[in-house]
Amino acid sequence: MTRTEILVIGAGPAGLSAAIESARAGARVLxxxxxxxxxxxxxxxxxxxxxxxxxxxxxxxxxxGTQLLAETRExxxxxxxxxxxxxxxxxxxxxxxxxxxxxxxxxTDCLIIATGASENAVSFPGWTLPGVMGAGAAQxxxxxxxxxxxxxxxxxxxxxxxxxxxxxxxxxxxxxxxxVEAAPEIGGYGVHSAKIRRAGVPFYTSHTxxxxxxxxxVEEAVVAAxxxxxxxxxxxxxxxxxxxxxxxxxxxxxxxLAWLAGCRFTYIPAxxxxxxxxxxxxxxxxxxxxxxxxxxxVEEASTAMEEGRLAGINAAASLGYYATERREELSxxxxxxxxxxxxxxxxxGRRSAKEEILNA
Amino acid sequence: MWxxxxxxxxxxxxxxxxxxxxxxxxxxxACEGEMVAAALMADGxxxxxxxxKNDEPRGIFCAIxxxxxxxxxxxxxxxxxxxVTPVEDGMVIETQKGIGSWGKIE
Numbered sequence: 238m239t240r241t242e243i244l245v246i247g248a249g250p251a252g253l254s255a256a257i258e259s260a261r262a263g264a265r266v267l268x269x270x271x272x273x274x275x276x277x278x279x280x281x282x283x284x285x286x287x288x289x290x291x292x293x294x295x296x297x298x299x300x301x302g303t304q305l306l307a308e309t310r311e312x313x314x315x316x317x318x319x320x321x322x323x324x325x326x327x328x329x330x331x332x333x334x335x336x337x338x339x340x341x342x343x344x345t346d347c348l349i350i351a352t353g354a355s356e357n358a359v360s361f362p363g364w365t366l367p368g369v370m371g372a373g374a375a376q377x378x379x380x381x382x383x384x385x386x387x388x389x390x391x392x393x394x395x396x397x398x399x400x401x402x403x404x405x406x407x408x409x410x411x412x413x414x415x416x417v418e419a420a421p422e423i424g425g426y427g428v429h430s431a432k433i434r435r436a437g438v439p440f441y442t443s444h445t446x447x448x449x450x451x452x453x454x455v456e457e458a459v460v461a462a463x464x465x466x467x468x469x470x471x472x473x474x475x476x477x478x479x480x481x482x483x484x485x486x487x488x489x490x491x492x493x494l495a496w497l498a499g500c501r502f503t504y505i506p507a508x509x510x511x512x513x514x515x516x517x518x519x520x521x522x523x524x525x526x527x528x529x530x531x532x533x534x535v536e537e538a539s540t541a542m543e544e545g546r547l548a549g550i551n552a553a554a555s556l557g558y559y560a561t562e563r564r565e566e567l568s569x570x571x572x573x574x575x576x577x578x579x580x581x582x583x584x585x586g587r588r589s590a591k592e593e594i595l596n597a
Numbered sequence: 598m599w600x601x602x603x604x605x606x607x608x609x610x611x612x613x614x615x616x617x618x619x620x621x622x623x624x625x626x627a628c629e630g631e632m633v634a635a636a637l638m639a640d641g642x643x644x645x646x647x648x649x650k651n652d653e654p655r656g657i658f659c660a661i662x663x664x665x666x667x668x669x670x671x672x673x674x675x676x677x678x679x680x681v682t683p684v685e686d687g688m689v690i691e692t693q694k695g696i697g698s699w700g701k702i703e
Contacts, residue, residue: 271662272661272662272681273681273683278661283606283607297606355659355661355663355664356659358658365653365655365666366654366656367643367644367645367654367655367656367657368643368656369658370656370657370658370659370660371658371659371660373659373660373661374657374658374659374660374661375660377660377661377680378635378638378657378660379601380607382631382632382635382638382660383600383601383604383607383610383635384599384600384601384635384638384639385599385600385601386599386638386657408604408605408606409601409604410601453643453644453654454643454644454654454656491663
């Protein structure tokens with residue numbers, strides 16, 4: 238059995254930040270990830286992040302990823318890749334399988350789960366055809382794999398993911414034929430929608446995709462207007478000749494491990510659904526088990542990194558690496574940055590949703 | 598045909614070692630270490646498997662190893678997630694029918 242003081246599951250923005258803060262405090266840290274490379278979804282974020290300078294705003298996601306990996310190396314954090322966490326037993330024992338072959342039990346004093354989220358699907362006739370894919374999937378294809386998934390794309394969903402990926406598809410050389418949004422208003426930031434509007438991409442608000450047509454892959458998308466009750470209006474159908482339909486329709490926390498561990502859950506639709514309850518130190522209902530990032534409520538990479546720091550600081554402090562006063566001081570700095578990231582018209586909803594967890 | 602050679606942010610595509618793989622017996626040039634599903638898409642192949650019950654085509658859906666829509670038979674092993682499996686020289690890829698079958702494993 239492997240022994241460690243803090244085990245972090247998931248090497249995305251939250252997990253990397255949690256591991257870095259834990260190691261900075263002096264704790265012995267092990268970071269595992271099921272993927273062959275660390276970084277989670279950071280390296281496909283080729284746009285500049287928002288926020289102030291402390292949030293590394295103005296820096297592209299992939300550059301932040303490179304910085305976090307450098308810090309991880311400098312701090313000598315143990316990283317196990319291609320390693321899946323398959324079970325969590327009482328007493329913080331985690332069963333892992335490495336490269337689908339080697340089984341190992343890891344015993345840890347504190348556990349930080351930072352497994353992120355996965356994209357939601359929308360079902361309509363034809364939605365399983367090759368060519369219908371998550372917007373994040375298209376983003377992985379173009380920015381990581383450097384392969385265009387299609388030439389003519391229709392984007393369903395105008396939140397920040399839909400807007401950013403539409404722009405990045407244009408940068409990659411695809412044509413974005415339309416951005417379709419079921420709500421009456423565009424969901425994401427104006428700065429993102431303006432960029433694709435300037436590029437000539439039409440927006441269809443109060444519309445949705447009702448069918449994907451094609452023999453063996455997508456050849457057409459059928460789009461219909463919606464009434465105020467979200468029902469398709471008769472005779473409003475338009476057909477777009479596209480070979481790809483991207484779904485940017487939200488994310489759901491990847492919370493299986495927290496369920497397995499027996500964490501108490503709360504249901505908060507604004508944060509993606511079932512969320513492991515956590516306190517303001519990111520500790521779940523199980524002492525010594527922390528959650529951070531999208532698993533603790535779907536937000537953005539910048540908030541995920543701050544939550545990771547909060548979990549790392551508090552997990553290390555619980556093992557005696559920080560005195561109470563120092564822990565409070567460091568935690569408060571992070572909380573202030575989180576409050577700043579959750580302000581303004583787009584952040585307020587997330588801030589009150591996160592507060593709802595504390596009261597649940 | 599589908600590769601992004603030039604990119605305003607990421608720059609030009611770096612030279613990668615080219616290797617040969619086969620898809621259903623047909624030779625395809627791929628880059629060593631890239632994901633199998635990406636290599637196939639770069640060569641214009643969008644159908645990766647056919648479903649068991651209704652014989653419907655499936656392709657890349659999540660691209661991060663979660664949804665299992667992209668599973669194929671790789672070197673004789675069925676149900677391999679090709680979006681997170683790196684290309685190796687001489688890899689034998691087969692379009693999977695249904696739940697697939699085990700081939701000869703070397």
